[in-house]
Amino acid sequence: MSFYLRTRVNVGPLRVSMSRAGLGASAGVPGFRVGAGPRGAYVTLGGGLVSYRTTTRTTTRTPAPSAPPLLPASEVVLADITGATTLEMAAADSSEFVSQLNAAARSMRWWPWVLVLALALAAASPWTLLAGAPLTAWVFLHDRIRRTVVGFYDVQDAGDARRFQGLVDAFGPVREARRAWHVVASAALSTTRQHKLNAGASALVKRHSLDRGIGGPPHLSANIAVPSLATSHRAAYFLPDRILLREGKQYADVEYRELRIEADVQRFIEDGSVPSDSRVVDETWQYVNVKGGPDRRYKNNRRLPVVEYGSLRLSGPNGYRATFAFSTPRASWALADALRAMTRTDAPPVAVAKPAAVPAAPARTQVPAAPLTRRRLSADGRVAIVGEAHYQPALQRAARGIAAGEGFDQHLPAVALLVPEPQNPHDLHAVRVDAVNPAGTETVGYLSRADARRYQPVLRALAQSGYAGTCPARITGGGNGRHYGMYLHLAGPDALEIANLAAEADLLEPERTVTVTKEENHQETLRRYHSGAPRTIVAADLAPSTVSSGKHKGSYAIEVRLDGQRVGELTAAMSARYRHLVTGVPRCEAFITHGERGFQIDLRLPKADRVPR
Structure with a gap:
């Protein structure tokens, strides 16, 4: 499928055309057409071999107002994860393009009222239908014109055209997916x-069936x-310069360069029919x-x-957030890669012509690529690596020549850097593991093939955002002829990023979960950090304090903070x-969750015995 540039579009009875001279509009039937263009009004008679055309000009012309340039484009309580509404987004930052679409969508339809009036008058005199029928048809066409914004895209830059063509091509796998959904609410169990009671699931979601097409919004020609991607109430339209969002009859937009994209594979317990293109990886009981x-x-x-489904989070x-699920991960990966390419646009934005003259938008300044910033990932898990036997000298240097003991506490601490390798000739999903040392980094192994397929999409998304993921690691072996080995302290691919x-x-x-108390007094702070996902991973600070209320009031307590803001405290026993x-x-x-008791935060702390008083 190819995206296409037409020189004319139809808006009701009008035919709007674009030429080098400018924009024009005409209406009529075969053999007779009246129109207006950049050289004035004209009338065309006849057709076939013989035709007649005359152009009329007025002596005084009022120039059309210039429009501003388009900017670059059960018992479980489920929490809404759709983010801000389009009304809130448009109120916060509304472009001229969005304002025109919202004005068109709010325009009232008059033809139903004319039809009702004509039918009411026809009861008194059937002859009124002779006038009522054409009047209703004319008002219907006039409503169609008033409620439609015409947009002409002229993709002049080869890079822009290539990137948008890639986005259109990516919709091939998206449309071929047997099923697709928009996830609108979720709750952690x-x-x-x-x-x-929920088949052993860790979370519940509410989802709506998703339509996929290339028709565009109803108020744009x-x-x-x-x-x-559209449901009955919400839709996202991917234009060459922006994503256009619709909720009901309200529009908003998001520029590609401001978009954050995450794609991964999720295991889903399916209580309905399994799509034919989905892979069943396990089974459970209701x-x-x-x-x-x-x-x-x-x-x-x-x-x-x-089953394994593909997930795409934008x-x-x-406050814009959207989560889409597809019956095959191939669809989410293809669309995510195409959208990431759109965020890298460094050429001038696509010029758009409309009935009113639109001046060209200013060119963007090209910024050279910066080195990736290392970002600590969640260590709430353990992942083995493979291939260490081929990198023994590097592991020996990472261990500083020291042999590790047998017990966990005797394994040598290290820091690992995870590097996705989509161009690896042996495995396109490969993820390399480097050991970080003061002199730089050295490769010490790879993730297994199964783990690499799960982690690479998330790591590539981080790289597109300018980050390289690191995590704690431990080195084993060494001494007495034993090979060195390494394993990672790393969470699952769906919970890697620490939000703050x-x-x-x-x-x-x-190593263990510790409950925080008094969160009910800090709900607004926790709300700001909660991403809408079943769990939001954050970094919390611990500081000495005193118990704020209860029978232990005044006793020693550990206060929990997020970026300096108090969100709760540990009990007196846990504080001790x-x-x-x-x-x-x-x-x-x-991690922050949301449930019946509002927002809650739980800590992940090391195992610790009670300290003697």
Whole structure:
């Protein structure tokens, strides 16, 4: 499929055309057409071999006003994850293009009222239908014109055309996917009862079926193919210079350069029919016991398939968030790569012509690519690497020649850098693991093929945002002829990013979950950090304080902060257990969830015995 540039578009009875001289509009029937263009009004008679055309000019002409340039383009309570509404986004930052579309969408339809009036008068005199029918048709066409914005895109830069062609091509796999959804709400399952009654899932989602096409929004008539993802209430239209968003009859837009894109593979427990292009990777039961097997107390306990779906998450300025799911990961990866290419546009924005003259937009300044900033990823997990036998000298240098002991506490700490290698000749999904040392980095192995397929899309998305992911690691072996090895402290690919951490940092080891109290007094602060996902990973600070209320009031307590803002405290017992860790202001991983009790935050801390009083 190719995107196309037409020289004319139809808006109701009008034919709007673009030429080198400018824009023109005409209306009529074969053999007779009246129009107006940059050289004045004209009338065309006849057709075939004989035709007559005359042009009329007025002695006084009022120049059309110049329009501003277009800017570059159950018991579980589910929380809305769609972000700000288009009304809120348009109010925060509305371009001229969006204003025109909103004005067209708000225009009232008059033809139904004319039709009702004509039918009412026809009851008294049938002859009124002779006048009412053509009048209704004329008003219908006039409404169509008033409620449509005409846009001509002239893609002059080869790079712009190539990138937009790539976006249109990426809609091939998107449209071929058997099923697609817009995820509008989610909730994390935190209690054992919730897990058992929901097939052992970690979260529930609400989703709407997604239509995929190239027709564009109903209030825009354009001369190009416009890829779109739409539900009955919301839609996203991918134009050459921006993403146009619609919610009901309200429009807003997001520029590609301000867009953040994340794509990965998610395991989904499907309680409906499995799409034919989806891969079933496991199965579970509708009602499970604590060990994951079937709960025998329930009759008709169905087996449910666990399938792999592709997930695409978009976020941008003014609170924009959208999560799309596809029955095959191929669709989400293709669309994510095409959208990332659009964010790298460094040529002048695409020029758009409309009925009113539109001056060219200013060119963007090309900024040279900057080196990637290292960003600490969540360490809440353990991942093995492979191929260490080929990199023993590098591992020996990373271990400084020291042999590691057998126990976990004797494994040697290190820092690993994860580097996606989509051009690797042996595996396009490869992820290289480098050990970070004061002199630089050295390759020490790779993620396994299965892990690389899961992690590479997220790591590539980070690289597109200017970051390279790092994580803590531990070195094993060495001495007595043993090979060195390494494993990573790394969370799953769906929970890698620490929302408020955009650099390397020393965090406590995340080995156990510790509950925070008094969050009910800090809901607004937690709301600002919550991304809308089932879990939002953040870095929390620990500081000495005192218990604020209750029977232990005034006792020693550990206060929990997010970027200096208090969000809760540990109980007196937990504060006593972890008091020895609070030297200075240590930081640890935490996760924010939303449920019946509002926003909650839980810490991930090392295992620690009670400190003697």
